[in-house]
Amino acid sequence: MILFDGATLIDPEGGTARPGALLTDGDTIRAVIPEGSGAIADLRRREDVAAIDCTGLTLAPGIVDLGVKVSEPGERHKESFRTAGRAAARGGITTMVTRPDTDPAIDTPEVLEFVARRASADAMVRVVPMAALTRDRAGREMVEIGLLRDAGAAAFTDCDRVVTDSRVFARCLGYARALDALVIAHPQDPGLSRGTCATSGRFASLRGLPSVSPMAERMALDRDMALVEMTEARYHADQITSSRSLPALERARRNGLDVTAGIGIHHLTLNEFDIGDYRTFFKLKPPLRSEDDRQAMVEAVAGGLIDVVCSMHTPQDEESKRLPFEEAASGAVGLETLLPAALRLVHAGAMDLPVLWRALSLNPARRLGLPGGRLAEGAPADLILFDPDAPFVMDRATLASKSKNTPFDGARMQGRVVGTWVGGVRVHG
CATH class of the missing domain: 2.30.40.10 (Urease, subunit C, domain 1)
Structure with a gap:
């Protein structure tokens, strides 16, 4: 003992x-x-x-990080289960909930079982894999949700590839509802977002960067909420980053929909001005928002409207980042920086440690039906x-x-x- x-x-x-x-x-x-x-x-x-x-x-309870990308299979040179597990342990993350945006995508029980075996052999922390929602994350054909769930998939998501066909997405939601499976979506209108790398406004215009309005997030969330209301599915928005999206989230909660939302730590601690020097490590998806939006998101986490704070760990190699800002790959690593970055919110007086840990550990564990996230007798x-x-x-x-x-x-x-x-x-x- x-x-x-x-x-x-x-x-x-x-x-x-x-x-x-x-x-x-x-x-x-x-x-x-x-x-x-x-x-x-x-x-x-x-x-x-x-x-x-x-x-x-x-x-405190170990952090449950919802939305980690480990680049196995397909891009092991960017991140492996061994290196991700070591980084997670150093960052206080005891459970990584991994994304299916690999190459190939995790869209069959066979690929899921391969990932589970590699994670079990190489990672020193718990790994809970998610599976794709549609075949090859292409948004056309639903995966075998039942078989993948039986194989251990904790949730289903196409990550940043939005299912644009509402009929296909509704069919996925309806089938997931029948199996009590959780669907995780990326609320961004792809037509407005395609080819952009900044949030629209005077700052982006002065720097000549193609930009997208935060309304692209609100529009996609409104559509998703309508389909969730129609199907009564369990739904989680991977990242809510704009204050314009909060009323739709509040309305869904008032209407009794089983809806939760998350946000990456970078959108809670950085803003659009951080891309001023065209540093591609600050290029994220969705792009960094205004300071007003950032502050609104911090308040939403403190108030419980946004349930989950995660790293959105997205490893990219040097070759994909050492490019002009518009051409560089999106994403940032966050397994080891999630905790100290999140503590900025505590040191600033925006929230206390129990509230922060509710979002870092308790809420993601509860949403996925995991036993962790608690400091209580009988807990892991x-x-x-x-x-x-x-x-x-x-x-x-x-x-x-x-x-x-x-x-x-x-x-x-x-x-x-x-x-x-x-x-x-x-x-x-």
Whole structure:
């Protein structure tokens, strides 16, 4: 047994952050003990208990990162399960929920089983794979949702390839509803978004960048909400990044639709001005938004309207990023920077640690029906021990990911992971 002694315990279920101790037994949490309890002193004296002094540190459930791209199969030179797992452990992520936008796409039970085998053999953290919603993510023919679900698919998504045919998407939603499967969509109107790399406005115009209005997100979300209302399917928007989309999300919730939404950490901590020097590490999909939109998204996370905060980890090699801004590939890595970037919101007073952990761990676990995300008796011993105030300067050369395309290179950050445990086994620190 392991006793985490003297930590600040983050309980996202109860919404508390208080000092105490936590005891694990094998792969589960055995007890959460408040500070001052005589049981702590008794446990310290037991020979079968290994005590870890956590004075000055914070203990929380491991992060459940919904939407990680691991480039196996097809582009292993960008990221493998081995390197992604190591990066996740260093970042306090104990569960990676991986995307199916691989080459080939994860659209058959055979490919899904291959991915599961590689993940089990190579990754040091838990890996929960998602599957494509349509064949080859082409938006024309629905995958075998039932067979893929039986093979272990946690959800179904075509990622950033929007299913433009509403009849096909409705058929997918209806079939998923019959099987109680979760559909994850990328709310962006592809016609308006195609070929763009910035958010429309004076700033993009001055820099001569092709841009798209945030209304492209709102329009796609409105369509999706209508189809969800028609089919009563379970739906999750992978990224809501514009304040114009929030009323549609609120309306769907009021109408009783089973709808949740997420946002990537980069859209919570960066804005459109960050692309001013044409640095392609800041080229994301959807593009970075205005500061007003960013602040509205932070408030939506703090208020619970946006449920999930994730890394949207998207590794790209040097060749695909060292191009003119318009031609460069979109995306940024985020497994190791998710925690310190998210802690910026706490240090700025926008939210407290329990609220942040609700979005980082509890909500994604609940949405996918996973047992993690909790600091409670009987929960998995998936834990992160960290110092939320430890300062450092991010150096992308030190990242464990194969790809180094982080927009935080050279940034001053706070928050270092001291240890990560998966199923009671220490995988970092």
